[in-house]
Amino acid sequence: MFLGVLSSKRFELTTLAFLMSFLIFIASTAIYMFENQNVGGQISDLYDAFYWAVVTISTVGYGDITPVTTGGRLVTTALIISGLGMLAFFTSIIVAAFNEKMSEFQDDRLKASIEKCTQSTILCGFGRVGQEIASQLHANKLNFVVIDIDEQHIALAQKKEYIALHDDASKNTTLEQAGINHGAKTVLCTTGDDVTNVYITLTSRYLNPDITIISRANREDNVKKFYQAGANYLVQPYTSAGLLAAEYIGQPVAFEAIHGILHDDKDVKIEAITISQNCFLDGVSLQKACFNQYKARLIGIVSDNPIHAKRRNRYKLHNQHFYFNPESSFVLHKGDILVLLGRQLSIEHLQDLIETSRLRRRTPWTIN
Amino acid sequence: MDNKLIAIFGYNSMSFELISQLSEKQHNLLILDDDPEKIELAEQKGLPAQLLDYRQDDELVDLGIGSQVATLFCFLEKDSENVFLTLSARALDQQLKIIAVVNHPDSAEKLLAAGASKIIDPYEICSNKVYQLLTKPSITWVLDQAVFGRADLHMAEITIPEHSILDKTLTSQLNLNMKYNLFLIGVVDKELGDKLYFSLGEQDHKLDVGDILVVLGANRDIRKFKKDIGVIQ
Numbered sequence A: 001m002f003l004g005v006l007s008s009k010r011f012e013l014t015t016l017a018f019l020m021s022f023l024i025f026i027a028s029t030a031i032y033m034f035e036n037q038n039v040g041g042q043i044s045d046l047y048d049a050f051y052w053a054v055v056t057i058s059t060v061g062y063g064d065i066t067p068v069t070t071g072g073r074l075v076t077t078a079l080i081i082s083g084l085g086m087l088a089f090f091t092s093i094i095v096a097a098f099n100e101k102m103s104e105f106q107d108d109r110l111k112a113s114i115e116k117c118t119q120s121t122i123l124c125g126f127g128r129v130g131q132e133i134a135s136q137l138h139a140n141k142l143n144f145v146v147i148d149i150d151e152q153h154i155a156l157a158q159k160k161e162y163i164a165l166h167d168d169a170s171k172n173t174t175l176e177q178a179g180i181n182h183g184a185k186t187v188l189c190t191t192g193d194d195v196t197n198v199y200i201t202l203t204s205r206y207l208n209p210d211i212t213i214i215s216r217a218n219r220e221d222n223v224k225k226f227y228q229a230g231a232n233y234l235v236q237p238y239t240s241a242g243l244l245a246a247e248y249i250g251q252p253v254a255f256e257a258i259h260g261i262l263h264d265d266k267d268v269k270i271e272a273i274t275i276s277q278n279c280f281l282d283g284v285s286l287q288k289a290c291f292n293q294y295k296a297r298l299i300g301i302v303s304d305n306p307i308h309a310k311r312r313n314r315y316k317l318h319n320q321h322f323y324f325n326p327e328s329s330f331v332l333h334k335g336d337i338l339v340l341l342g343r344q345l346s347i348e349h350l351q352d353l354i355e356t357s358r359l360r361r362r363t364p365w366t367i368n
Numbered sequence B: 001m002d003n004k005l006i007a008i009f010g011y012n013s014m015s016f017e018l019i020s021q022l023s024e025k026q027h028n029l030l031i032l033d034d035d036p037e038k039i040e041l042a043e044q045k046g047l048p049a050q051l052l053d054y055r056q057d058d059e060l061v062d063l064g065i066g067s068q069v070a071t072l073f074c075f076l077e078k079d080s081e082n083v084f085l086t087l088s089a090r091a092l093d094q095q096l097k098i099i100a101v102v103n104h105p106d107s108a109e110k111l112l113a114a115g116a117s118k119i120i121d122p123y124e125i126c127s128n129k130v131y132q133l134l135t136k137p138s139i140t141w142v143l144d145q146a147v148f149g150r151a152d153l154h155m156a157e158i159t160i161p162e163h164s165i166l167d168k169t170l171t172s173q174l175n176l177n178m179k180y181n182l183f184l185i186g187v188v189d190k191e192l193g194d195k196l197y198f199s200l201g202e203q204d205h206k207l208d209v210g211d212i213l214v215v216l217g218a219n220r221d222i223r224k225f226k227k228d229i230g231v232i233q
Helices: A002-008 A010-035 A046-057 A070-116 A128-139 A151-159 A172-177 A194-207 A220-229 A237-250 A252-263 A344-367 B013-024 B036-044 B057-063 B079-092 B107-114 B122-135 B137-148 B219-229
Strands: A120-124 A144-148 A163-166 A184-189 A212-216 A233-235 A268-274 A296-303 A314-317 A320-324 A337-343 B005-009 B028-033 B049-051 B069-074 B097-101 B118-120 B153-159 B183-188 B196-198 B212-218
Touching (some): A002 A010, A046 A070, A120 A128, A128 A151, A128 B122, A144 A151, A172 A194, A184 B122, A212 B122, A220 A233, A220 B013, A237 B122, A252 B153, A252 B183, A252 B212, A268 A344, A296 A344, A296 B137, A337 A344, B028 B036, B036 B049, B079 B097, B079 B107, B122 B137, B212 B219
Parallel strands (some): A120 A184, A144 A163, A184 A212, A212 A233, B005 B028, B005 B069, B028 B049, B069 B097, B097 B118
Antiparallel strands (some): A296 A337, A314 A320, B183 B196, B183 B212
């Protein structure tokens, strides 16, 4: 590594070496002329002169040979001053070389940490919205890579120890570097500019046809363009806020309820739980499951299972269906998603029960 | 609905969405802005708009703050402008409902201190929604329908009228999901104050006249329920 550093500064180091040899040559000749034994000095031959010059220029200065004539002292003073300059020059070259190497080293480390990420999210734009999403992702220990072109935003991200790339997110190379084709699961376009968001959406869709893209759309007119560019989901901050404000006029209490649920600040939440294979709820009817005993209430069930197709209150939802307020005869199957309203603790408890019952049922199979 | 005026300060994409929602419900509203260009834009769309400088208290009084105006929306661009408007309006009318938009989280407290009744942070809503889409997309759909009623599912609040059959019944006896195909989200029990109690089966409430039920369901079911308990004839 040290040799690598030196070779990267070959030109500067050669220049320095030439300068140094020239200086030593001039200084030793001069001192030999002023201080040779014929004029009463201590220098007997040219080798002594060379030795004296090296000891002086390197600021070592043993003092075994000292100048006695005025001319010799002048030469010494000049050599000491230029020696200091040489030393400073040499140090600065080495420090600069190491600095460059250091940033390369950090880039490599960044690349390695991106490559290690699986199921990660690429977050394009680290503004107000991006920062809040990042802190939520970080709090829930999910992998993500931040990309932003603004230096201040990147500095902020680095300060919080997020993986951050300082580059243009609409460039193919940047997205590839962030892992769009290996490890990344979702791309979020959260810049404040619709044009940029559409462009990043389009680039991401072109690079990876299967990735999930969630984009922020600021203007209602642009919604269609986002879907054309390949976005899976859109979030419209101004529209949502406007709708919420409208709700307050007619229904202030409902507004409170929505606000509470949207903000996650109360411990009452709407949460989704997936029925896994072999868990204690697989194949059980709602009447038997009786969610009330877990202090959670079932709002509905999301499922793509054709078995439920004849049930009432069916709402279409992408390629699945949402069954609102299902009857007690509704039988749960694996893959169904329960949408529950309840306290955080009750829901976590139910989730644990599902997980442990699945494991318990599986053990006899593995033993036999 | 009532004839009280809703004043909306600032014409932008957010207030436009609010206006299109409110005008469906036949509210009496007026857009105000100090930028003549925006007023012209609003008028081109056939919306009631008026040029007004929110910095002048006289103009606010002329508008009807303190008399006619019941609700005020502060949708101006900068937080400082919204705080200023909230302060001026609150000084003129203690009862006014003021809903303000906040751009920076630090400003939220300032707006509340200035006298805003409610604050809305569009960026926070947006980031929460993105996070939800990322982790549990099916919930987002359900919430979207419930909150914003884009499909047939709606959230509605129903105040129990006088001489209603629900007077003196317990929430546990309601069985709305069986009888009306409605999901009861919560109750405001006036005996216990204005707080919304989420209906989680932990606590029973005795319903009286004036209590509010928040329900989720299809439009026709909500209408049928309202008819049966005597809210609409």
